[in-house]
Amino acid sequence: MALPTRQTDIGPPKYDQFLPPVIKKNYGKWKYHEVLSGGTMVHVAESGDKLFTVRVASPRILSTETIREICDMSEKYCDGYLRFTTRNNVEFLVSDQSKLDPLVAELKAKKYSIGGIGPRISNVVHTQGWVHCHSACTDASGLVKAIMDDLYEYFTTKELPNKVRLAVACCVNMCGAVHCSDIAVVAVHRKVPTINHEMVSKSCEIPTTVASCPTSAIRPNPKDKSVIINEEKCMYCGNCFTVCPPIDIHKPEDDGVAIVVGGKIGSLRTDPKFSKLAIPFFYNEPPRWPKVVAAIRNILVTYEKHARKHERVGEWIERIGWEGFFNLTGIEFTFQHIDDFTFARDTFRTSAAFKYSK
Numbered sequence: 632m633a634l635p636t637r638q639t640d641i642g643p644p645k646y647d648q649f650l651p652p653v654i655k656k657n658y659g660k661w662k663y664h665e666v667l668s669g670g671t672m673v674h675v676a677e678s679g680d681k682l683f684t685v686r687v688a689s690p691r692i693l694s695t696e697t698i699r700e701i702c703d704m705s706e707k708y709c710d711g712y713l714r715f716t717t718r719n720n721v722e723f724l725v726s727d728q729s730k731l732d733p734l735v736a737e738l739k740a741k742k743y744s745i746g747g748i749g750p751r752i753s754n755v756v757h758t759q760g761w762v763h764c765h766s767a768c769t770d771a772s773g774l775v776k777a778i779m780d781d782l783y784e785y786f787t788t789k790e791l792p793n794k795v796r797l798a799v800a801c802c803v804n805m806c807g808a809v810h811c812s813d814i815a816v817v818a819v820h821r822k823v824p825t826i827n828h829e830m831v832s833k834s835c836e837i838p839t840t841v842a843s844c845p846t847s848a849i850r851p852n853p854k855d856k857s858v859i860i861n862e863e864k865c866m867y868c869g870n871c872f873t874v875c876p877p878i879d880i881h882k883p884e885d886d887g888v889a890i891v892v893g894g895k896i897g898s899l900r901t902d903p904k905f906s907k908l909a910i911p912f913f914y915n916e917p918p919r920w921p922k923v924v925a926a927i928r929n930i931l932v933t934y935e936k937h938a939r940k941h942e943r944v945g946e947w948i949e950r951i952g953w954e955g956f957f958n959l960t961g962i963e964f965t966f967q968h969i970d971d972f973t974f975a976r977d978t979f980r981t982s983a984a985f986k987y988s989k
């Protein structure tokens with residue numbers, strides 16, 4: 632006997648029920664794609680069918696009103712089909728070419744920013760920041776706004792040697808794609824958490840709190856029915872705070888951000904790469920973070936000037952060498968670039984080959 636079909640909310644629904652008909656019809660039979668402008672492209676199928684994409688920026692945290700407006704335009708021009716990319720770009724998928732120009736005109740009239748396709752920056756993927764997350768050591772939305780205000784022309788019209796993916800994560804848990812982005816900002820705590828022993832004894836499970844620490848810096852403190860942190864081992868990740876809030880990692884006057892570079896997800900030409908440290912620390916300077924914004928622009932324009940066509944940031948750095956990267960960008964080389972966390976596993980210390988001389 633066949634089992635009845637059940638509807639559950641476990642797991643995502645199967646993706647193909649959301650595909651536009653033109654994609655379903657030509658699935659696996661696309662011939663080529665072409666970038667038409669900074670924010671438009673076309674995919675052409677073997678059958679001759681075309682699918683136009685119009686990409687616009689989003690601030691990621693959207694009002695219901697804006698989402699309704701986006702959906703209304705999608706109904707009007709795209710038969711209701713649109714998608715959000717992993718970097719929170721909004722992409723309108725137009726299968727009727729006659730609707731492309733009117734859509735672009737309406738988006739412009741409504742002051743949407745069209746861009747992010749081809750060899751340029753796209754929307755910045757970022758995390759919650761002070762707005763929302765308990766672990767945050769910077770503000771993601773404010774910082775991204777300041778960065779994108781400065782680099783706006785690289786989203787809309789100006790070209791770079793290849794696409795450049797930007798990211799911001801507001802703590803080292805990195806809900807954003809900082810570890811695999813071309814240029815990224817990761818916020819860091821820099822002080823050992825303080826412990827409110829009385830509250831720990833009342834509100835935390837000691838075994839789970841001890842187990843939450845990736846460097847085994849926490850051990851039980853039976854005398855106070857609490858825990859002790861070995862300061863030498865702590866790398867300020869904030870995991871313990873998530874499990875046990877009376878262990879407080881926040882020190883606003885000491886928190887700030889680091890900049891990492893050279894990561895990528897794609898395997899085109901070279902393997903995917905992890906980002907590596909470029910600048911170890913800036914203090915938070917809300918609301919506009921001028922030093923962070925200037926540092927990112929400096930890395931971007933140096934890459935723009937010196938990279939070969941099609942080279943991603945990481946590929947360019949590997950070709951000229953990290954020494955060359957520090958020399959060209961004028962970024963100071965410091966002790967933080969040499970070692971990793973003191974108590975990281977031996978495997979983190981994988982190379983003694985880096986030799987820096989000015």
Ligand code: SF4
Pocket residue numbers: 758759760764765766767768800801802803804805806807
């Ligand atoms: Fe929270 Fe850290 Fe994720 Fe930011 S990166 S949203 S602070 S866990």
Ligand code: SF4
Pocket residue numbers: 824843844845846847848849860864865866867868869870871872880
């Ligand atoms: Fe361990 Fe991270 Fe807490 Fe430090 S901040 S004690 S490393 S869990």
